[in-house]
Amino acid sequence: MPVSSAISMAPQLVPGRPIVQLEHVSKTFSNGTVALKDMTLTIGEGEFVSLLGPSGCGKSTALRIIAGLGEATTGRVEWPTMAHDATGKVERAIGFVFQEPTLMPWATVFKNVWLPLRLAGISKQAARARVMEALDMVGLASFADAYPRELSGGMKMRVSIARALVTRPRVLLMDEPFAALDEITRQKLNDDLLRLWAQFGWTVVFVTHSVFESVYLSTRIVVMAPRPGRVIDEIAVAAPSPRDLAFRTSPEYSELTRRTSQSLHSALGANDHL
Template sequence: MNVLPPPYTFDDDTEPMATSEGRPPVVEVLSAEKLFPNGTRGLAPIDLTIADGEFLTLIGPSGCGKSTLLKLIANLIEPTDGRLLWWRGDHRQVGQQGRRLAFVFQEPTLMPWARVEANVRLPLELADMPGVKAAPLVEDAIARVGLSAFSQHYPRQLSGGMRMRVSIARALVTQPHLLLMDEPFGALDEFTRNRLDDDLVRLWWERKLTTVFVTHSIYEAVFLSTRIIVMAAGPGRIFRTMTIDEPQPREVGFRDSPKFAAYCRELSTWLAEASLPRSGGGEA
């Protein structure tokens, strides 16, 4: 499902800026921590600033708090302590300011009884957008994920990769300013995943759409991201940060380059360290 906390206005068609220079950060996580009611420490206090236009990836061993941090950024869960700012302001005000965010989960969770077009239109319907205004947005979002020829199909008539594309179109249709994705391609085969990664890079670049992405794949993290955060568990925390300072948008050939291999090797070493019991911890 995609999250679109009301009330959102759709009158502000703010175009994303070409660079983050002079633009306020999109998200600031200020010493935010999460203690679950059952006593589990999901997250130790975390400080994190996400710049406009960044493609930030969270990676780390299972249970290290990636989903918890993503949900905290989306304000789907409240921090036990600390604060969250969106666009330098109180996140509760953001909807009224024409800022929107969208959340894509690992499962596409489409309505099986509705055609692709209706599935993609859902967030606009929930926001009471008139049909005439919604129609071109829906058409555009479906075209962006390459499914124009399938808009009248039902989910059961689509492959897993295509269903995930529908889910992404449903996120894009709201023209979000912040896109949050929790292992969206985790259930797909590697070939399909690579194709979707190529498309995601293009979509991100076209709109300079600030994105926070969770994955277990080292290759996917290096290919997509401008910055990667390696998290460690016990309790969930930022272990190390890697900047991928390579030309954008990433070309398919980047995957075959020696630099790509070097990034992957280093990230793999860090992940192994982060997975050790009570791993060293602290920011590198």
């Protein structure tokens, strides 16, 4: 594919029906910090969207609002295709992966992954098949009886991902999940995540600081700037799957990282006067 056709403003690329829509979402914390200002974003089913931007531009705040872990001050988040309970509250079929694996050190890998099902009242026996399925997806089925202290950093993150997958979410929300890992482990987890995404067809919203990671993983990159946190650019990445070393070393990848770096640079420059 010629480089120019892989780069365009993103809206043409939205492939499926909208699964989540942020409509003019703003968030001001009680100390007066405007973490998000007027964020409008539609994410289609099956997209892999990265939120990319410098520290403090509101990426985590946006992700938490999407997850229902935080409230927007103004604006709305709509889930047009998700079920609602009897009170009209949306039943978000989501999994959330934090930057730290946040595992219970005293519990086995199995018990850590069982946690979301246990909280939903599902017994260990009834949960067994689903826990093992989730562990199998991340390649850790044989570590079910291990404790977190016996695992490497990458394996702990895999357990954390399995814990997010055990509820069989339609949308996976990931807040810089690989930032603390070494480069080789990070690339391996990038590849495994892409393979699972292609296989299971989830929608992924992925927060990152890394231009390279965002280009490698995403179908669309949403670039954000701080003070106030806002969207300043969207970049479509039309390169087909599977993405691999050939893509990582292609002229198309270089051009996309150049274009994305420029955009990130202007995100920083937008606040030079502050």
